[in-house]
Amino acid sequence: MGTDYKVTELEQRGPFQGMHRGMTITSGALILLFVLFTGLSSDTAAVVFGTARAWIEGTFSGYYLVTVVALLVVCAFIVCSRYGSIRLGTDDSRPEFSNFAWFSMLFSAGIGIGILFFGVAEPIFYLDNTDSFGYPNNPHADMAGATAIGHERAIDALRVTVFH
Numbered sequence: 744m745g746t747d748y749k750v751t752e753l754e755q756r757g758p759f760q761g762m763h764r765g766m767t768i769t770s771g772a773l774i775l776l777f778v779l780f781t782g783l784s785s786d787t788a789a790v791v792f793g794t795a796r797a798w799i800e801g802t803f804s805g806y807y808l809v810t811v812v813a814l815l816v817v818c819a820f821i822v823c824s825r826y827g828s829i830r831l832g833t834d835d836s837r838p839e840f841s842n843f844a845w846f847s848m849l850f851s852a853g854i855g856i857g858i859l860f861f862g863v864a865e866p867i868f869y870l871d872n873t874d875s876f877g878y879p880n881n882p883h884a885d886m887a888g889a890t891a892i893g894h895e896r897a898i899d900a901l902r903v904t905v906f907h
Contacts, residue, residue, distance in 0.1 A: 865907065869900035 754760050759767055781788040821827055830836065840848070869881040872892055884899035 866897075866900045866904045869903050870897055872896065 752763055754762055754764055869884070870892060871880045872884075881896070881899060881903060883903055884896045887895070887899060889895035889899050
């Protein structure tokens, strides 16, 4: 019913139960190769990934911008048109969650990912003393005399992070 794979291709038992053996092994091997390449040859990986990123940004930046704007326009059209009230389900079905519950879940997920990401990234950013962004990352630590990366600068980095 709309699936492009046969149920018989999925393993019925064993360590690959419910998975396609070939796809699982191939994807696992590719991930392992990526991790090994990045971990064992970090300088080469940095050059390769930096070059790939620069090419992608230089080649697709305009396309990406146009695509995002077009998708936002399409979404706004769907919401504001008669298609925005089409029920995704049977005619008598009702949403499991209210609009407030959906907003709460999305807000909580956004705050959660912000805490998970910036909980590590922000203190490291404030610990950095290279002025790689063209401005001092932690003027508080610089004014306090903790210009070298060390214990005092780490404490100031955590102070600024907690302040934020």
